Amino acid sequence: MYEQLIPCDHCGGRPKVGRSQRLLSKLPNPQYDYTEWGRLAGPPRIGDRMARPPEVPKTEPLVCIHCTECGMATPWEAEGRDEKAAMDRCGAVWNRRLNRPEADKSDLQRLVERELGAPDIPLVINLLSRAEGDWNELGPLFRMLAQRLVDATVTTIDSWPIDPVLNDAARFRKLAQLAKWIELEGERYVQFPEVYSPAEDQDLLFEDRIAAAIDLLPDRDRW
Incomplete structure (x- = not known):
């Protein structure tokens, strides 16, 4: 999970999940030019999820953990049938690479x-x-x-109530995870979900009622 990933040991940058794909077949096909989509085009590239033409050899999806600042990355892991399990394996490799200096x-x-x-x-x-x-x-x-x-x-404490700030931040992250993109008249907008507010909360303060409604939403997907 993102919360368990340690910052990059090289530059302190933020780790992120990278996705790509690679050929399943390792045997050459004389009727197919591999230079555009195949092995001769180079190793997998982060962000390469473009759908291949139906006549080309099939690919398998890959994931890795990489630094958004310097590009340091873990080896690619095949997703298989469980993408989250593959990301967990990449996260374990990423955290093992850390070498923190001792404090004296x-x-x-x-x-x-x-x-x-x-x-x-x-x-x-x-x-x-x-x-x-x-x-x-x-x-x-x-x-x-x-x-x-x-x-x-x-x-x-009066000017910076740390506990409410962290709780509200968690609620925003839950809303952001449930948001989706929509197209209206050629423009792209972010649409947040409709949040149900129970009738028994109608006597709460405005902010408390909103917070209680968001807390009823399912937990966000932390990957």
């Missing part, structure tokens, strides 16, 4: 000297996951970092 005491000391706030929480958690060394020395430093984050969060 000097990294923590430099961070302690900074003014930390609530947006720095992911950074501190990342350092905690990579920390190597004597925990009798690292422990007090992490305690200082945690206290600074707590103090900063308390002062900003």
Whole structure:
């Protein structure tokens, strides 16, 4: 799943599913020119899902995980009968390629000297996951970092309610996954689904009623 894919180890870019196709038959056909659609045209290309003419050799669909920034990619996996299983295999290969640098005491000391706030929480958690060394020395430093984050969060809780923001973001992603493209008078539009709102929620606040209605939608397909 996308949420479990680690950023690119080479450039930190965002990983994404790539799709293509390749010939099923490996035997040459003297009556067919392979230079346009076949092996002689090169390896599979990301995004190549164009339908082949009926007279050419059949192909099989492929998936991979690739970086949208530098192009680093996993080997191609044949979809077979289960596309999601193939994507899971690619995701496992992608995550095994990661080689995170260790965080040491000097990294923590430099961070302690900074003014930390609530947006720095992911950074501190990342350092905690990579920390190597004597925990009798690292422990007090992490305690200082945690206290600074707590103090900063308390002062900003009224202006940045983190829990509602994340919940609303999840609801938008669910709506976006269920949206579809439509054509009207030659223009393309995004159409969101009609969301049912139960009558028993009519006394809720406007925002709460919308949130409750979206929560009733089926979970989005995370691939």
